[in-house]
Amino acid sequence: MVLQDIDGFEGGLQCASAWLPASEADELFIALQSELGWARHRLRIFGREIDAPRLSCWIGDPDAAYRYSGVRFMPHAWPAALVPVRQAVSETAGVAFNSVLANLYRDGRDAMGWHSDDEPELGSAPVIASLSLGATRRFVLKAKRPDAHGQLARHVLELPHGSLLLMRGDTQAHYRHALPRTAKPVGPRINLTFRRILPV
């Protein structure tokens, strides 16, 4: 397993493309797809309530209560399939993660819009570890402020089955990220973003 720095992020973004061997990633995908309590979370955008275009399940230790897009979630308990994964991801990242947001993108119409994971519960420079399973999808980062040429820097990553992406340092403060829709035919994808929720 090799964590590679992604250029232009000064150590704030690292990726291991085959962090989980394919057979383990296959098994994990199947277990999570059938066992998690997938639900359509509701989002508040400009005062309107809308259904998120994906299915989600929030998992964590009992004290890891969390607000996401203006909604307070009580975490589900850790399913057996995620106990060793949480341990291994925590070791790789060097952070004792106490929660994970699971997202299921059923096909190319499911997506996640532009945001930063900068909620106060995550602290000022959070480490977020993102494990991708299933179909490869495009993950895009865009700077919040223009560079010296007046451009908003953009970075595109393809996140394959079993890959682990670490976002650290100023990544949330300086960038937004998104998982755009795609018109290409793609199968389902599960993404797990491990987070450390601080007591507030």
Ligand SMILES: O=C(O)CCC(=O)C(=O)O
């Ligand atoms: O699905 C992804 O790769 C991104 C998920 C994400 O940004 C999040 O859960 O905050």
Ligand SMILES: [Fe+2]
């Ligand atoms: Fe995110």
